[in-house]
Amino acid sequence: MPTNPATVPRSTAHLRWPVEPAQGGWYTEAEHEAVRQVLAESDDWRTGWKSATTTDVFEDAFAAYTGAAHAVAFNSGGTALEMVMRYLQLTPGDEVVSCAINFVGPHLAVIGQGGNLILAEPDPLTLNLDPVDTERVLTARTRAILITHWNGAAVDLRPFLALAERHPHPVHGPPPVIVDAARCCGGRTPTGRVVGSEGWATIFSFESKKLMTTFGQGGMVTTSDQSLADRLRTLRTYGGLDRWGTNQMMTKAQAAVGLVQLARLDEMNAARIDRAHHRTRRLARVAELTLPPTRHGRKHLYYRHNLLVPASWTGDGRDKLMNLLAERHGVGSIVSDPVTYLGHRLIRHHTTGQRCPRAEQLAARLLCPCLHPRMTPEDETAICDAIQQATAHIARTYGTGE
Numbered sequence: 001m002p003t004n005p006a007t008v009p010r011s012t013a014h015l016r017w018p019v020e021p022a023q024g025g026w027y028t029e030a031e032h033e034a035v036r037q038v039l040a041e042s043d044d045w046r047t048g049w050k051s052a053t054t055t056d057v058f059e060d061a062f063a064a065y066t067g068a069a070h071a072v073a074f075n076s077g078g079t080a081l082e083m084v085m086r087y088l089q090l091t092p093g094d095e096v097v098s099c100a101i102n103f104v105g106p107h108l109a110v111i112g113q114g115g116n117l118i119l120a121e122p123d124p125l126t127l128n129l130d131p132v133d134t135e136r137v138l139t140a141r142t143r144a145i146l147i148t149h150w151n152g153a154a155v156d157l158r159p160f161l162a163l164a165e166r167h168p169h170p171v172h173g174p175p176p177v178i179v180d181a182a183r184c185c186g187g188r189t190p191t192g193r194v195v196g197s198e199g200w201a202t203i204f205s206f207e208s209k210k211l212m213t214t215f216g217q218g219g220m221v222t223t224s225d226q227s228l229a230d231r232l233r234t235l236r237t238y239g240g241l242d243r244w245g246t247n248q249m250m251t252k253a254q255a256a257v258g259l260v261q262l263a264r265l266d267e268m269n270a271a272r273i274d275r276a277h278h279r280t281r282r283l284a285r286v287a288e289l290t291l292p293p294t295r296h297g298r299k300h301l302y303y304r305h306n307l308l309v310p311a312s313w314t315g316d317g318r319d320k321l322m323n324l325l326a327e328r329h330g331v332g333s334i335v336s337d338p339v340t341y342l343g344h345r346l347i348r349h350h351t352t353g354q355r356c357p358r359a360e361q362l363a364a365r366l367l368c369p370c371l372h373p374r375m376t377p378e379d380e381t382a383i384c385d386a387i388q389q390a391t392a393h394i395a396r397t398y399g400t401g402e
């Protein structure tokens with residue numbers, strides 16, 4: 001089996017454009033003001049940092065934005081995922097299907113809650129879970145389908161909802177569709193709905209790199225299932241009066257800044273989409289590269305700008321391109337992300353015997369050069385020139401892939 005292909009450029013310390021830029025560096029005077037207010041009002045021994053009211057307001061605003069009935073805030077996207085999974089009360093043998101190209105978080109949440117992680121292949125262009133391959137792995141033990149809106153490209157959930165209806169679990173009924181939208185906050189799905197309003201539960205992250213941020217950590221679940229929302233609220237506050245729970249609350253300061261970020265989300269995403277569309281147009285003449293799909297409207301947020309090198313460059317050629325971009329041009333890029341079972345030993349151990357050859361191939365052709373909504377036109381031009389020159393250089397050794 002190949003080893004971990006999460007190759008990033010060898011030297012990353014002095015890059016002009018970082019490997020993983022952080023959205024968290026984009027706060028305005030309004031965020032600063034919100035924090036000053038929370039700090040002032042919490043400096044009171046009678047109330048302190050009690051977060052309930054501010055968090056309620058943030059949750060209501062978030063639910064209204066997405067169109068879901070409920071939003072429940074957490075201290076991270078990871079705990080939010082884990083608690084949604086926990087609600088299913090998985091028993092040994094229960095299976096959860098997820099795309100092999102993924103962040104490790106969703107896969108660890110399945111394993112952490114005692115489920116069998118079942119891997120399926122991605123769509124070759126969007127890298128989102130492929131419904132055809134999903135049907136291949138559905139069984140009578142499937143308890144959930146876990147879908148990640150990969151790097152900002154919103155999945156059409158309709159084929160998955162139909163699959164769930166066609167393959168009901170004998171006890172629990174159609175497996176719920178759980179959506180990981182950590183990289184797609186503010187996105188629109190192909191049906192025109194706001195991400196968070198479709199599927200059974202949707203998880204968001206407000207960690208430092210994400211599309212909106214709450215001081216570097218934070219998460220949210222949206223759902224229209226009252227029973228799930230109620231249970232999530234007790235899970236994060238020591239179980240109410242009768243059940244297990246722990247403390248996974250978001251702080252008041254995070255909620256206050258989240259409210260401001262939410263109001264700015266569309267504007268921040270629009271700036272990112274603008275840069276991404278410009279890059280796609282500029283790179284259209286680079287025949288070797290497969291560019292991310294451009295769809296009309298706002299159905300792709302470009303959390304990352306995925307590039308695929310030709311199949312004949314797989315692995316080595318891709319790695320050389322990333323290193324050349326870094327060393328000669330100062331452009332950081334990342335493989336976002338490798339196939340989880342190749343990159344993470346516990347996941348590999350847990351999925352022994354499963355392979356997704358298409359995912360392995362695609363991940364070994366993937367690179368995501370730095371993209372950020374605050375980049376200037378000069379940054380963008382320099383990065384596009386660098387990608388073009390570096391690709392031409394690698395093509396001399398590895399061919400143009402035709």
Ligand SMILES: *Cc1c(COP(=O)(O)O)cnc(C)c1O
Binds near residue numbers: 148207217
């Ligand atoms: C960031 C991320 C998460 C986890 O969010 P945290 O808030 O960092 O715990 C889950 N899934 C995906 C796809 C992510 O990118």
